[in-house]
Amino acid sequence: MKSSSPDIQAILFDLDGTLIDTIGDIAYAVNTVLSEVKVEPISEHACKQFVGSGLRRTLIRALEARGVESYGESLDDFMELLMETYRAHPHDRTLVYPGVERFIEKAVAGGMKLGVLSNKEDQLVQQIVTALFPDVPFLSVHGASEANRLKPSPEMAIGFAQDAQVEREHVLLIGDSEVDYLTAQAAGMQVAIGTWGFRSRSELERHGCNPLYHTMEEIEREVFSWR
Numbered sequence: 001m002k003s004s005s006p007d008i009q010a011i012l013f014d015l016d017g018t019l020i021d022t023i024g025d026i027a028y029a030v031n032t033v034l035s036e037v038k039v040e041p042i043s044e045h046a047c048k049q050f051v052g053s054g055l056r057r058t059l060i061r062a063l064e065a066r067g068v069e070s071y072g073e074s075l076d077d078f079m080e081l082l083m084e085t086y087r088a089h090p091h092d093r094t095l096v097y098p099g100v101e102r103f104i105e106k107a108v109a110g111g112m113k114l115g116v117l118s119n120k121e122d123q124l125v126q127q128i129v130t131a132l133f134p135d136v137p138f139l140s141v142h143g144a145s146e147a148n149r150l151k152p153s154p155e156m157a158i159g160f161a162q163d164a165q166v167e168r169e170h171v172l173l174i175g176d177s178e179v180d181y182l183t184a185q186a187a188g189m190q191v192a193i194g195t196w197g198f199r200s201r202s203e204l205e206r207h208g209c210n211p212l213y214h215t216m217e218e219i220e221r222e223v224f225s226w227r
Contacts, residue, residue: 005190008223010164011107012157012189014175015118015125015143016051017197019100020132023047024093026055029086030062033078039066048198052177054119054144055082083121090127097196099216104136106224113164115140117157119150119179139164151179154187161189174219178207192219 016022023044030050031041042050042062050061056075059082063071071078107114115138118125125143140163142148142156149155161168173184176197181204184191193209194216195201204212213219 006167006169008112008172008190009170010113010115010139010161010166010172011223012115012117012160012171012173014151014173014177014180015116015129016120017048017176017199018097018174018180018194019116020091020094020096020128021197022091022094022128023051023198025086025089025091026051026058028089028093029055029082030059032085033059033082034062034066034068036078036081037063037068037071039068042066051198052119052179054150055079055086055121086124087127090124091131094128094132096132097216099220103216103220104133106220108137110224113139113166115160115164116142117151117160117183118143120144122148152182152186154183157183157187157189161187172223178204178209181207181209192222194219 013019027042027044027047030047034041042065046065050058056079059078114136116129120143122143122145126141129141140160144150157173158168161171168188171189172192173180173189174192175181176194177199181191181193192211192213193204194213195204196215201212
């Protein structure tokens with residue numbers, strides 16, 4: 001995203017690590033499974049390294065980090081326990097990041113179309129967004145499902161632009177990971193990657209993510225200075 005970029009008419013947000021800090025609830029659900037298999041829990045810091053490609057992949061990474069590699073057909077049972085736990089506690093420990101609500105208010109007031117695209121299970125995404133952002137008129141909210149391809153596939157992002165009736169170069173994708181960066185690149189959208197989420201600046205730089213922003217306020221200043 002640069003000052004010479006096309007005017008932004010729509011914004012597509014990642015969810016976890018971008019709008020909200022969900023790591024406490026994710027770690028709690030993962031550790032419920034690890035407790036079941038009698039291994040030590042993972043920390044929230046460690047859990048941040050495992051998220052971004054869906055909860056199934058997060059669980060696999062956590063199990064392997066604890067030396068559990070022979071889970072075989074048990075993985076489906078583990079996932080059932082994880083999802084049962086997470087659905088029962090979807091946002092007990094979740095917080096909206098500083099600056100997010102103000103940014104959204106300004107975007108809505110400015111007539112921008114807004115959407116959410118997450119690799120978290122769709123049912124959870126719907127539940128969490130409804131609870132934490134009840135008054136935001138999102139054009140679309142999508143998570144992982146059989147019908148929705150996971151990021152970095154650009155398919156769902158492109159679908160958002162089509163629904164918003166906005167050319168892709170006028171859409172800004174805001175995320176916190178290399179997965180979001182690759183999605184924006186593949187979709188032909190502008191991109192802003194925050195370093196306040198689940199990836200460190202050094203990790204994001206290593207993956208070639210650019211531009212990087214330390215706070216949502218920094219993105220706000222750049223977006224709304226053009227309007």
